Amino acid sequence: MTNKITTNGKGAAYHGVPAEDDYGYAQAIKIGSMIFVSGQFSHDDMGAMIAPAALDDTGKPTNFSMMAEQMRVTYANAAKILAQFGATLDNVVEETLYVLDVDAAFAVAGKVRKEAYAKVRPQCASNLIGVSRLAFPDQLIEIVFKAVLPRA
Known part of the structure; x- marks a missing residue:
């Protein structure tokens, strides 16, 4: 999908998934040199979860072994959104x-982040926060990004 600059100087980027219209949001907003990326997660081009977590009878994840794969796809989705503004990770x-599980995330985050950013020490501030629930039951991770383009 492409982005469009509005009269108020904001640019919006989209994946083209149903949730954007259902919930009513943009995947990212660019204003000036700043890009604010909404929470990204592990989904395909149609919005279906990639590497969903197994759920118990109550709809709670029972296994966090898909954390690394969900994280990889999440970074890839963020890269696609950033590219709409000529940006990269x-x-x-x-x-x-x-x-959803801090220990499971810490176990894989270092390796996955280094792969995503292609650096031993990614040059960005990073926060990791444990939460009790995310938007979808089989979702284990969501990542929000702030990016800055160099001044033209």
Whole structure:
């Protein structure tokens, strides 16, 4: 999908998934050199969860072994959104990871982040926060990004 600059100077980017219309939001907003990326998660081009967590009878995740794969796809989805503004993960200055299981996230985050950013020490501030619930029952992680483009 492409982004469009509005009269108020904001640009909006979308994946083109149903939730954007259902919930009513943009995946990212650019104003000036700043890009604010909404919470990204592990979904395909149609919005279906990739590597969903197994759920118990009450709809709660029972296994966090899919954390790494969900994290990889989440970074890939963020990269697609940033690309709509001519940015990459190198432009990210801050990320916040919201996870259902902090231990499972810490076990894989270092390796996955280094792969995503292609650096031993990604050059962005990072927060990892444990939460009790995310938007979808089989979702284990959601990541929010802030990026800055170089001044033209």
